[in-house]
Amino acid sequence: MSIFWKNVALVLSGTALAQTLPILGSLIIARQYAPAEFGVFAAWQGFVLFLAIVLTGRFETALAIEPDCEPRRAAFIGTLVTAMMAAVSAAFILVLVVVTVPNIIVKVPTILIVLLIPTALVVAVSQTWQSWAAAEGRYRVLSAIRIVESSTITFFQIGFGFFDGSAVVLGSGFFFGEIVALTVAIRLMPPGSFYGMLDPNAIFRFWRSHYRFPLWSLPADTINTAAAQLPVLVVAGRFGTEISGLLAMAMRMLGAPLGLLGKSVLDVFKRQAATSFKERGECRIDYLRTLKVLTLGSLVFCTVMYFVGEEFFILILGEDWRDVGTIAIWLLPLFALRFIASPLSYIVYIVGMQHIDLIWQIALFAMTLACLTIPRSYDIALQSYSFGYSLLYIVMLILTYRFCLGQRR
Numbered sequence: 001m002s003i004f005w006k007n008v009a010l011v012l013s014g015t016a017l018a019q020t021l022p023i024l025g026s027l028i029i030a031r032q033y034a035p036a037e038f039g040v041f042a043a044w045q046g047f048v049l050f051l052a053i054v055l056t057g058r059f060e061t062a063l064a065i066e067p068d069c070e071p072r073r074a075a076f077i078g079t080l081v082t083a084m085m086a087a088v089s090a091a092f093i094l095v096l097v098v099v100t101v102p103n104i105i106v107k108v109p110t111i112l113i114v115l116l117i118p119t120a121l122v123v124a125v126s127q128t129w130q131s132w133a134a135a136e137g138r139y140r141v142l143s144a145i146r147i148v149e150s151s152t153i154t155f156f157q158i159g160f161g162f163f164d165g166s167a168v169v170l171g172s173g174f175f176f177g178e179i180v181a182l183t184v185a186i187r188l189m190p191p192g193s194f195y196g197m198l199d200p201n202a203i204f205r206f207w208r209s210h211y212r213f214p215l216w217s218l219p220a221d222t223i224n225t226a227a228a229q230l231p232v233l234v235v236a237g238r239f240g241t242e243i244s245g246l247l248a249m250a251m252r253m254l255g256a257p258l259g260l261l262g263k264s265v266l267d268v269f270k271r272q273a274a275t276s277f278k279e280r281g282e283c284r285i286d287y288l289r290t291l292k293v294l295t296l297g298s299l300v301f302c303t304v305m306y307f308v309g310e311e312f313f314i315l316i317l318g319e320d321w322r323d324v325g326t327i328a329i330w331l332l333p334l335f336a337l338r339f340i341a342s343p344l345s346y347i348v349y350i351v352g353m354q355h356i357d358l359i360w361q362i363a364l365f366a367m368t369l370a371c372l373t374i375p376r377s378y379d380i381a382l383q384s385y386s387f388g389y390s391l392l393y394i395v396m397l398i399l400t401y402r403f404c405l406g407q408r409r
Contacts, residue, residue, distance in 0.1 A: 021147075025154035026252060030317040032161035033170060035245030039236055040167035042248035044112045045174060046229030051120035052127065053225045055086040057214040059206070060128040061221075061349055063135040064270045075210075076132045076191065078203040080125060087121040112171045119171075122178045129185040134267040141188045142267060148184045153177030216354030223361040227368045231385060234372040243378055250327040253313065254305075254335045266343035270350075273404070277350050282406030290344060291397075298336040305332060327382060334386040337393035347400045356399065364392050 029038075059079040066072040094117060126149065133142040157173030207214075231251075236244035269290050276283040305312075310325030317324060348357045371384040 036241040039241035039245030041170035052123040055083040055124040058217040060131040062210040078206040149181035152180040220358040220361040227365045239378040270346045287404040294340040333390040341393040
């Protein structure tokens with residue numbers, strides 16, 4: 001077995017447990033919380049994940065490209081500084097919005113509004129730590145952080161759910177779970193003397209050398225995150241929070257197992273592909289072997305889910321969540337192609353083609369908005385959304401293959 005797949009297996013073993021825990025926890029959560037409450041939480045979580053992307057400026061994505069050791073550590077510190085500065089600005093803007101336009105968030109519980117920026121900052125910093133661990137090749141640490149993150153979030157959400165079945169409880173559990181995960185990350189991979197490495201000149205050099213990430217990747221990934229969260233928000237506004245809760249649960253149940261191998265492959269692929277590109281000016285071999293495994297895994301999962309998916313969701317979630325299985329079948333093409341294309345799309349960062357990614361993300365957002373707002377029924381809307389998303393992922397696969405050829409094109 002090659003070193004590449006040994007590392008994938010190492011990350012996969014930890015990620016498997018990290019993904020299994022939320023799936024098992026969902027069996028309990030589905031019985032503690034009504035679909036409408038889960039829908040409110042999913043919408044709030046969407047805003048949190050959206051802000052977490054914005055706060056880092058996507059500089060954490062550049063960590064795998066930085067040279068090992070001190071240059072990467074300096075880049076890591078620079079990313080943390082970026083997130084903290086952005087969080088202060090975001091908090092100021094949120095207060096301004098609440099004071100000047102209070103009706104815009106009238107349906108959101110006050111506690112969730114208060115937790116919005118702190119939770120987004122904790123998520124952003126935690127993701128930066130995970131990116132640093134992956135870039136350094138410390139896959140055991142990465143697996144440990146993810147296991148703690150998923151288990152503590154699930155633990156708090158279930159534990160709090162015995163006392164209250166509201167969206168506020170789900171959000172609070174998510175926040176405290178992320179706090180615990182970040183604490184563990186700091187213990188397992190300490191950054192050293194933060195203030196000793198807080199060299200403004202080094203940070204400015206890092207920002208200048210990777211200006212394409214906030215210039216192109218930040219808008220692209222912000223749009224991508226918005227497009228990913230848009231279905232729950234639009235469906236909640238057009239068809240009610242109960243339908244949005246069913247959709248959120250379907251996306252959660254599909255995303256966890258498919259993200260299991262996909263994220264593990266990405267963590268190893270981005271380091272391996274970046275190294276190959278530096279040495280040879282192309283990474284075709286790395287790309288093709290990754291593509292083959294992801295495609296095979298996608299086909300196996302989709303075949304099983306197509307034939308047993310609906311009955312499976314009824315069995316494990318209960319009758320109140322019956323329609324989750326139907327929605328999951330509609331979304332299978334989308335998740336199957338996302339599973340294949342997402343890890344391979346890191347090629348755009350390696351070759352410096354972030355502007356192409358931005359154009360693709362804009363097209364994705366426009367397609368998502370059109371498919372979810374034009375149809376009059378939620379079933380047609382979701383099926384159109386799945387079909388349009390799938391076509392755009394095929395386009396991304398074609399583009400990334402051309403990029404991986406590098407000088408051989």
